[in-house]
Amino acid sequence: MKVSVLVPSDEYKGYAGARIRYGRLTKALAQQGLTLALCKIGDFEPASDNSDIIIISKCHDARALVAAALFAARGKLVGVDLFDDYFSQWDDSRLTRFRNWLGQLLEHCAFALCSTDAMAGVVREYRRDVPVHVVHDPAPPIEMAGLQKILRKKLAEARQSRVMRIAWFGVGDNPHFRIGLHDVAAFSGKLRPLRRVGMDIELTVMTNPRSLTVERLAELTTVPVRTKVEEWSEDGEDALLRRSLIAYLPVNLQRFSAAKSLNRAVTALSRGCQVLSAGFPLYDALDELIYRDTDALAADLEADTLRLSPARIDRFEQLMHDFASAETEADRLAHFLHALRPPRPQPSRIALVHGLMTNKRAGEMVEAAEGLTVASPYSPSSIPADVVFRWNGGRLDMLVSGDATQRLRPAFKRRLAPREKLFGRNFLEVPDSGSSARTGDAPRAGGQSLGAQLATYHYALKEMSRRMNDAFGACRMVVSENSPLPFPARI
Structure with missing residues (x-):
């Protein structure tokens, strides 16, 4: 069984946490029939990689969300290994982006790993049904x-x-x-x-x-x-x-x-x-x-x-x-992983929504998987996308690139209206047949002030998700938001 641990950078592979946790387990896991390797997330190809299991390790951005969603959709096992608790401080708005990230990631995870019972408890605050296994950090060789x-x-x-x-x-x-x-x-x-x-x-x-x-x-x-x-x-x-x-x-x-x-x-x-x-x-x-x-x-x-x-x-x-043996921890981890059942393949389209501070590489991963990239009303204008949403009073206009219109449902293709050129491509407007019943509860956009963005963000995400699923069919929505501000980036 091949297990790939996705890490944020090559430098991270040399950090104490990675060396202690993974380096000391690799040999012992091999004796249990598991091949463990660290892979920089920027080099990972989720649509084609031949790993049986991937484990996300300290990759706190949308690349991890995209990798997890695409890999799980192939019927493969996805897990997360949590070292540090940036996720249980519910009254700390500075850490909203970490909570958003974990909440989204666990939707695609078949299991979670951590090093303490306290962190296992944190995982269960988000998803009580996900299997959690505590892996103690192994000791260095002792004579x-x-x-x-x-x-x-x-x-x-x-x-x-x-x-x-x-x-x-x-x-x-x-x-x-x-x-x-x-x-x-x-x-x-x-x-x-x-x-x-x-x-x-x-x-x-x-x-x-x-x-x-x-x-x-x-x-x-x-x-x-x-x-x-x-x-x-x-x-x-x-x-x-x-x-x-x-x-x-x-x-x-x-x-x-x-x-x-x-x-x-x-x-x-x-x-x-x-x-x-x-x-x-x-x-x-x-x-x-x-x-x-x-x-x-x-x-x-x-x-x-x-x-x-x-x-x-x-x-x-x-x-x-009992608490720091590489052999003991490898044996327990191997039994845990072998007992997991892979999810059923779910061949639905992935759609990445760019937020205020986004990850461009995540968009490239989605494009490589023939998914859709979506510019929200808050994302930088320099980030290209297949679908663009803009505020128009209290409602959202949905613009779709000419290439992406081929993926629309037939009923929506017949109702397109030409709009403008963006990112060097022609965009067309997709009318919202359901909007008239919904705009009464819509917040007024009120421009692009910070207050307006915070007030409308969650509503906008829900509306974008609804309209993407209406127009393109079932989409697995992923939100890319790295802003330190408390944007509720979960749909």
């Missing part, structure tokens, strides 16, 4: 005898040097939420009790340069232990964790953070770090190995009874098997 030596060495070095090295690593910022470096500072009071051990405490923060703004650096000055900052790299992270006694992993209580995976704790533990967490109990599944009480960590350090120690390596190995 247990070597790990025991590392644990002994770290403790001996800390006692000899009287220096307690603590690490925080990861992305320090987010365009929508205060996380990362903000959490480091906000929960840093948890580090203060460690002073009682009588060691010098040194916190190293390893993060991305973009996060190092004046504001965030100022927050780090409130941390009550000596702190230094280093630029993140894969090799640098590995070296930092190998020399650190403790990994400090605070988690704030907002839903975005509460839906994160166990990955950072698993990575730190596998490199021989004691894990000190604070805030939301994200790592409860590994609770036997995780410290939330700094006094308990200090006491165990003094008594040489640390939770991750050579004496407890068997328990560590069992927890890694």
Whole structure:
């Protein structure tokens, strides 16, 4: 069985999330009869690709919607893998486009994957009937005898040097939420009790340069232990964790953070770090190995009874098997995928509606599949389309290119009226036989002000969908809208 994971770019293939989640599963899945490959979505041909399954991964635009709709229409399995929770903040208008995207995408999905039960719950807020499978992020390769030596060495070095090295690593910022470096500072009071051990405490923060703004650096000055900052790299992270006694992993209580995976704790533990967490109990599944009480960590350090120690390596190995084993996760995922039943082929025409901020490549994908592209009253005039809708008072005029008129139902072909030339093509008007019964409830367009666009957007989408289905027959409508403004881009 061939499984293609659609990713946004070639660069994304090298990101930590992709390497950890897919790179570590590939070999184990092959042993289960599944060939897993990452494919840049811009290179994917949904109408002809020979994959048995596609999985959408972090492609938050209309290309994913088009790929899913076309692939599912062929009777193939489509799924989505959700890492980050940009979808459950129903009162946050900034994230409307993400909610619109997921709502549309799940209409074509036969399943969903995620890394936590919290994210599985988010999926069910949108579609309760879609099968959801939790895939834990696999741990890096661990040699247990070597790990025991590392644990002994770290403790001996800390006692000899009287220096307690603590690490925080990861992305320090987010365009929508205060996380990362903000959490480091906000929960840093948890580090203060460690002073009682009588060691010098040194916190190293390893993060991305973009996060190092004046504001965030100022927050780090409130941390009550000596702190230094280093630029993140894969090799640098590995070296930092190998020399650190403790990994400090605070988690704030907002839903975005509460839906994160166990990955950072698993990575730190596998490199021989004691894990000190604070805030939301994200790592409860590994609770036997995780410290939330700094006094308990200090006491165990003094008594040489640390939770991750050579004496407890068997328990560590069992927890890694249960929650971070590539072989275990591959076996569970393979059974889940093999049990799914492909949908019935649905050979209906796809129609892509361009919104205020659209994706041109999605339109090209639709054209390659002989679908229809639709310019809404809000889309840029530079985006070519087969069908154009324009406000005319409280109603919409529908214009169809000469080429596209051949696809109209016969009754509509007989009623065409010449209009104008657009995009170098002649367009004709398609009268709306049903409009007279509907215009009473139509909002007045009132020009193209932002307020008018927000007020009329949903109504316009519904009207465009109705008229497209009337004029061309059954159409699978997809809305391409990337605007950060709260446009309700679901039909």
